[in-house]
Amino acid sequence: MAPAKPQPPQRPRSGAPAPAPLAAETLSAANINPLTWLATDYLNHFSEAVMLLELSASDPSCLKDLLAWKPKTYREHFATSHLQSRHVALAAYDAADPVARDSLEKLSDMMSVVLQATCVAMRAPMSRDDAQALAGSVANGLKPLIARAGAVINGAPAATEAPQAAVDDLLKRPT
Numbered sequence: 001m002a003p004a005k006p007q008p009p010q011r012p013r014s015g016a017p018a019p020a021p022l023a024a025e026t027l028s029a030a031n032i033n034p035l036t037w038l039a040t041d042y043l044n045h046f047s048e049a050v051m052l053l054e055l056s057a058s059d060p061s062c063l064k065d066l067l068a069w070k071p072k073t074y075r076e077h078f079a080t081s082h083l084q085s086r087h088v089a090l091a092a093y094d095a096a097d098p099v100a101r102d103s104l105e106k107l108s109d110m111m112s113v114v115l116q117a118t119c120v121a122m123r124a125p126m127s128r129d130d131a132q133a134l135a136g137s138v139a140n141g142l143k144p145l146i147a148r149a150g151a152v153i154n155g156a157p158a159a160t161e162a163p164q165a166a167v168d169d170l171l172k173r174p175t
Contacts, residue, residue, distance in 0.1 A: 030085035071112035
């Protein structure tokens, strides 16, 4: 049986339009997907870490910034954001499609664990070649997970399937 296509969040049963912070125009202006009510801006948190991994492979001075990276949940990301629409993103997240939100949280948790483990490993003594290989391998492995998270945010039905296989594949890659 094919997975069910994610449905937009339920609107008020009275037939009334969504509250003003979640009106279609407001969601669109805040770059929030109208199907899932999730924002791709959250992925910038992980894309920044991938960029730091790639830079640290060739410029060890970027390692300090990479090691300062800390995981953030979707709520933490927007609560600490300077975006004008952060309150809209948070309200929409609370009303978001629960299947998509759960898939995004699982992917986010997995990427955070991989990045935290990488930071621990990068603190250990290792040759520059090993550090470059580790950084490159992790960066290349995270890119498909970020893309998958983007697909979840954009409502791609297959993207909500178990992402564990992608992480298992990443962990099996030689460094």
